[in-house]
Amino acid sequence: MTLALTEEQELLRSTAADFVDREVVPHRARWDRDELVDRAIVPRLGELGFLGMTLPEEYGGTPVDHRSYCLLMEELGRGDSAIRGIVSVSLGLVGKSIHAYGTDEQRKQWLPGIASGELLACFGLTEPGTGSDAGNLAARARRDGGDWLVSGEKVFITNGTWADVALVFARTGGDGPRGVTAFLVPTDAPGFEAREIKGKLGLRGQATASLHLDEVRVPDALRLGEEGGGFxxxxxxxxxxxxxxxxxxxxxxxxxxxxxxxxxxxxxxxxxxxxxxxxxxxxxxxxxxxxxxxxxxxxxxxxxxxxxxxxxxxxxxxxxxxxxxxxxxxxxxxxxxxxxxxxxxxxxxxxxxxxxxxxxxxxxxxxxxxxxxxxxxxxxxx
Ligand SMILES: Cc1cc2nc3c(=O)[nH]c(=O)nc-3n(C[C@H](O)[C@H](O)[C@H](O)COP(=O)(O)OP(=O)(O)OC[C@H]3O[C@@H](n4cnc5c(N)ncnc54)[C@H](O)[C@@H]3O)c2cc1C
The missing domain is CATH 1.20.140.10 (Butyryl-CoA Dehydrogenase, subunit A, domain 3)
Structure with a gap:
């Protein structure tokens, strides 16, 4: 039972349902057993437009309403939450934040790749010492000329070992949420390391990692939003x-x-x-x-x-x-x-x-x- 859908929403729902039935359901038990989803699913999600939903076309997105986005998430959740999480994090937490808070250069640099599945993103907020109390996070970034040097540890990061870019929250000012700034950190930067976390109760096929940053040099152009506006x-x-x-x-x-x-x-x-x-x-x-x-x-x-x-x-x-x-x-x-x-x-x-x-x-x-x-x-x- 559901409320009436528009033709466009119904088409999207049935496309997503078809994808799940053909390309997710037959493989999910194996992915779960092997603790590894097939990486080829990422460009496939991009090809279907799923990794760019709600983003504008000029950045490679598929501009649909949020009910359509929920229809997609419901179908992916029915199929395999490990797949739903890939989209929710790369597009939902990171892509949408870049769209909302990024400069035009940042949007052009990252969004087309995220929408196509060429690039995958992860969201680095949680730390070993701060989970629910994220506003007290301890990772630090200090200025070095026109750059920042970012150091700290993140834990339980979805897409962590697969990601090309990590949205990392680090302290640039005083205590509490107002001292936190957000950075887009390329994961191939020297000093950045992602370590796989195995042995999860569920979402076993999903790449979950701890992130270790040791004085990772990030240009100020990759700061997302205002200094102190990260929280x-x-x-x-x-x-x-x-x-x-x-x-x-x-x-x-x-x-x-x-x-x-x-x-x-x-x-x-x-x-x-x-x-x-x-x-x-x-x-x-x-x-x-x-x-x-x-x-x-x-x-x-x-x-x-x-x-x-x-x-x-x-x-x-x-x-x-x-x-x-x-x-x-x-x-x-x-x-x-x-x-x-x-x-x-x-x-x-x-x-x-x-x-x-x-x-x-x-x-x-x-x-x-x-x-x-x-x-x-x-x-x-x-
Ligand atoms: C599979 C997986 C994927 C994840 N992916 C990401 C990711 O991509 N990016 C990311 O940043 N994080 C991610 N997380 C981290 C997740 O968001 C945190 O685990 C969560 O926020 C809880 O933090 P914690 O584990 O440190 O628990 P804690 O904060 O230590 O909480 C422990 C217990 O205390 C309770 N508690 C804490 N404070 C209070 C309070 N004030 N009042 C009442 N009860 C309280 C909690 O509800 C909980 O029951 C992921 C976690 C998992 C398991």
């Missing part, structure tokens, strides 16, 4: 990123519902399909409501963005609800499979493992609640 860049990226995650979570929940419904109508116990047992129907019904509710909250954010309104609060609500709903959906639907849900013959176990990170990254569920609580009460409980 604002990061937070506005995360507002849109939370919508993207929420849409991906709707896709996870929908994927779970589809496979569990099919299984429940075929698996026979006590002389009838398990779908005929009321308690199994309850698991499916609860999931169906989660899918629809998550989508409505997510599309509200998309529509507000298209109208140029502020989305920080609705994006937190959508991300909180949809990520918790995706975990609940995967857990409920795994129950429908009985013991068969516990082995990798079916995709439900992978859905559950992949869903679990959604309540953690780009602000944990606790952080989303604090944002919502602050808006309600006017009191910051951080």
């Amino acid at each position: 604002r860049v990061a937070m506005s990226a995360l507002d849109k990123g939370r919508m993207s995650i929420a849409a991906g979570c709707v896709g996870i929940a929908r994927g779970c519902l589809e496979v569990a419904t099919e299984y429940a109508t075929q698996r026979v116990q006590f002389g009838k399909p398990v779908a005929g047992h009321q308690l199994v129907q309850e698991l499916l019904a609860d999931t169906a409501v989660d899918v629809d509710a998550g989508r409505m909250l997510t599309w509200l954010v998309a529509d507000l963005l298209d109208r140029g309104e502020k989305v920080a609060l609705p994006a937190s609500k959508a991300k909180l609800f949809a990520s918790e709903a995706a975990v609940r959906a995967a857990n409920n639907c795994l129950q429908v499979f009985g013991g068969y849900g516990y082995v990798d013959e079916y995709p439900i176990g992978k859905y559950l493992r992949d869903a679990r990170v959604m309540t953690l990254y780009e602000g944990t569920s606790q952080i989303q609640k604090l944002i919502i609580g602050r808006a309600l009460t006017g009191i910051s409980a951080f």
Whole structure:
């Protein structure tokens, strides 16, 4: 069940669904087992226009509305969250930030490559000592003539070992969020190293890395936004990123519902399909409501963005609800499979493992609640 789509939105949805069914679903179990997605998927995502969605044509983008972007994220989330994450980070967190805060030279330098998939970007905010408390990050950048020397460590960085450019947040001024500046750091610069993080619970095929920067020389022309304006860049990226995650979570929940419904109508116990047992129907019904509710909250954010309104609060609500709903959906639907849900013959176990990170990254569920609580009460409980 969904709201009416325009012809353009429906075409995009069906193109994305077709891509997922043909080029993602058949490979996802292997990518998960091998802990490596096929790198050729990146130019393919670019070829289909998925890595340039919402960006203007002059930078190689595909200018569509944000509901269309959510439709894409939902289909990619249904297929494999490891693929959804590649797009959400390279385009969503970095490409869109370059478009919003970059100079015309920066846009021309980076956006066509990001949109085509020739270049991949990563977003370096989290550090070993600062996750939720990102405004207190410790990486530093100091001026050296017309350049900056950037040093520090980042951890859990999606696309980290694959990226050609890293959006790195580093301290250039005093304590707290106002002392942070954003830099576009080419990953082949001397002193930059990305180390793969293996052994993740989910998103196993996705390249996740720690970044190590030792006096990396970055020209001032690669500073993104104002000196001291980096935290604002990061937070506005995360507002849109939370919508993207929420849409991906709707896709996870929908994927779970589809496979569990099919299984429940075929698996026979006590002389009838398990779908005929009321308690199994309850698991499916609860999931169906989660899918629809998550989508409505997510599309509200998309529509507000298209109208140029502020989305920080609705994006937190959508991300909180949809990520918790995706975990609940995967857990409920795994129950429908009985013991068969516990082995990798079916995709439900992978859905559950992949869903679990959604309540953690780009602000944990606790952080989303604090944002919502602050808006309600006017009191910051951080
Ligand atoms: C697979 C993966 C990919 C990621 N990709 C990226 C990426 O591309 N770029 C990037 O910059 N980061 C990335 N991250 C990092 C992610 O955003 C952080 O892990 C997340 O923000 C939480 O930070 P933390 O892990 O340090 O947890 P902590 O901040 O240490 O939190 C630990 C616990 O304490 C709770 N907590 C913390 N502060 C409060 C508070 N004030 N009130 C109540 N509870 C609180 C948290 O909710 C959590 O339950 C990724 C993480 C993972 C796992």
